[in-house]
Amino acid sequence: MQTNDCHTRPHNGRNVTAHDIGVAIHDALAFDTSFGETQANAQLGAINKPVIDLEDLNAHEIIEHRASISRKDAPEDTIHVDLSRLPPFLADANNGFHDVSSLIKTRNRVETLSPPLTPAFAQQSAGEAGLLLMAM
Numbered sequence: 001m002q003t004n005d006c007h008t009r010p011h012n013g014r015n016v017t018a019h020d021i022g023v024a025i026h027d028a029l030a031f032d033t034s035f036g037e038t039q040a041n042a043q044l045g046a047i048n049k050p051v052i053d054l055e056d057l058n059a060h061e062i063i064e065h066r067a068s069i070s071r072k073d074a075p076e077d078t079i080h081v082d083l084s085r086l087p088p089f090l091a092d093a094n095n096g097f098h099d100v101s102s103l104i105k106t107r108n109r110v111e112t113l114s115p116p117l118t119p120a121f122a123q124q125s126a127g128e129a130g131l132l133l134m135a136m
Helices: 018-029 033-046 083-091 100-113 119-135
Strands: none
Touching (some): 018 033, 018 119, 083 100
16 A cells, blocks of 8 residues: 655645655555556646646546536636535435446436547546445
8 A cells, every 4th residue: 555645745826746646545445556556647748747736637528527416508708616516416326325327327417418529538437436435
């Protein structure tokens, strides 16, 4: 198991590396650090940066995609949570709990309300739903 090296990680959203992301995912979900680093390197490669500030994640149709559970389908602000999307997400829960069927319901709802996803973003969305289930 990887060790926690939070004393070396930024906490201000600046100069975040793939390793920082890997460690954060390890700390939050107990996944091996390499899992998070691999995912982060793919996203950092998509925006052609080895180190990011959190604002760099505002890359609509590169990192953030349409049919997000919690973000707008618009390029002007993909960082902040769109609070209007949370009540429908919570209402999709079965008896107050999210599970596979409720996340399928959510994915279908947001994809119906959004412009069509590319095959790559559809795959990414499915992976995000799976990660959300694992986190729960």
